[in-house]
Amino acid sequence: MFAEKNCHFFLLLLAGSTLVMANPVPGSCKLPNCRRPGTSIPGSLEASKIPQMVVLTFEDGVNSKQFKHLKEIFGETYKNPNGCPMKYTFFPTDIDNEYNVSSLLAGMGYELASHSLTHKVPPSAWSNMTADEFKQEMVGMKTKLTTHSNAKVAGARIPFLELGGDVPYQVFQENGFVWDSSMIAGSLTYQNDAPVWPFTLDEPVSKKYCAFGKCxxxxxxxxxxxxxxxxxxxxxxxxxxxxxxELPDNTAGVLKFLRKNFYDQYYNKNRTPFGMYLHISWLRWSAIFDSAKAFLEEVAKLDDVYVVTVSQALDWVKNPTPLSQISTLPSWNCKQ
Structure with missing residues (x-):
């Protein structure tokens, strides 16, 4: 009877500790290591006093043919207000990836993140993987990029954005990933809501901030x-x-779409990082690529817009820095 009572007491303690872990003490979640989901600007800064970040990402393997197109958005035209080159994040898979090309990108300061080895189909395969299967795919690609492209891999994106419940995040946390970029936020139809800032997973995330798949x-x-x-x-x-x-099949129509979302929902609201997420194969479709180029050229003329990698954007979120002091943020400074 004594042992049984002790067992019950232990279970109550365990349940209580789990509850505390899942629901942090009010005020305990603080930057730079913790941030709850929401639309408020980090550091309680005014929108007009912070940089508007643009995050351009490309999914799937990179090769020499695609690099010829990518070179069109490198160079003097594509610079941030501090004189540093715009930087992008690539999510290669092992399929069709030429590691000499991804190595070149890493050497130029672009970010590489894991997008799996095989990009297995059907999409539902990703929502039902075991931890070992998911680790083989995502950690396996991280290892390849580290080994063959000399890249520092901090993040990942799950293929098809097919979340698999807790399995992916257990694997990410246990294997040195700093961030994931797989959750979709926002309503299915336009509601004029402010977009969500990046957040940590210190507590369970609601459907409001994880709007698709097995959260x-x-x-x-x-x-x-x-x-x-x-x-x-x-x-x-x-x-x-x-x-x-679903967009017009012409550059003007796609550019109008990018501009409207950027200015109406981000630049003139809470300045959440504006994401332009593409599959690298679409570099061949002129309407998408030409509009992306035109958009980058347009924002390059604004003195408060910075095109940065996911990791650079997160560095700002962890360390909210006014535009007037942006030179003090080491990861954004190319002149050190």
């Missing part, structure tokens, strides 16, 4: 989520990746 229910302290805020076309229809949106 995690556990707590992963210090693991960052860089959400894909939905964009909206003229009909008010939502999409998470630019090349998955």
């Amino acid at each position: 995690p229910k556990g707590s992963y302290p210090g693991l960052w989520e860089f959400p894909l805020n939905r964009l909206y076309n003229d009909k008010g229809e939502a999409c998470s990746l630019v090349d998955r949106c």
Whole structure:
């Protein structure tokens, strides 16, 4: 009887400790290591006093043919207000990836993140993987990029954005990932809501901030989520990746879509990082690529817009810095 009572007491303590972990003490979640989901600007800074970040990402393997197109958005035209080159994040898979090319990108200061070895189909395979299967795919690609491209891999994006509950986040936390960018945020139709800032997974995330798939229910302290805020076309229809949106088949129409989302939902609101998420194969489709180039050239003329990698954007979120002091943020400074 004594042992049974002790056992019950232990279980109550364990349950209580789990509850505390999942629901941090009010005031205990503080930057730079913790941030709750929401639309408020980090550091309680005014929108007009902070940089508007643009985050351009490319999914899938990179090769020499694609690099020829990518070179069009490198160079003197594509610089940030501090004189440093615009930087982008690439999510290669092992399929069709030429590691000499991804190594070249890493050497130029572009970010590489894991997008799996095989990009296995059907998409539902990713929502039902075991931890060992997921680790083989995502950690396996991280290892290849580290070994063959000399890249520092901090993050990942799950193929098809097919979340698998807690399994992916357990694997990410146990294997040295700093961030994930797989959760979709925002309504399915345009509601004029402010987009969500990046947050940590210290407590279970609600459907408001994880709007698609099998969301995690556990707590992963210090693991960052860089959400894909939905964009909206003229009909008010939502999409998470630019090349998955229902858009006009011409540069002017796509550029109008980018401008409207950027200025109406980000630049003139809470200045959440504006995500332009593409599959690298769409570099061949001129309407998408030409509009992306034109958009980058347009924002390059603004003295408060910075095109940065996911990791650079998260560095700002962890260390909110006014525009007037942006030179003090080491990861944004190319002149050290």
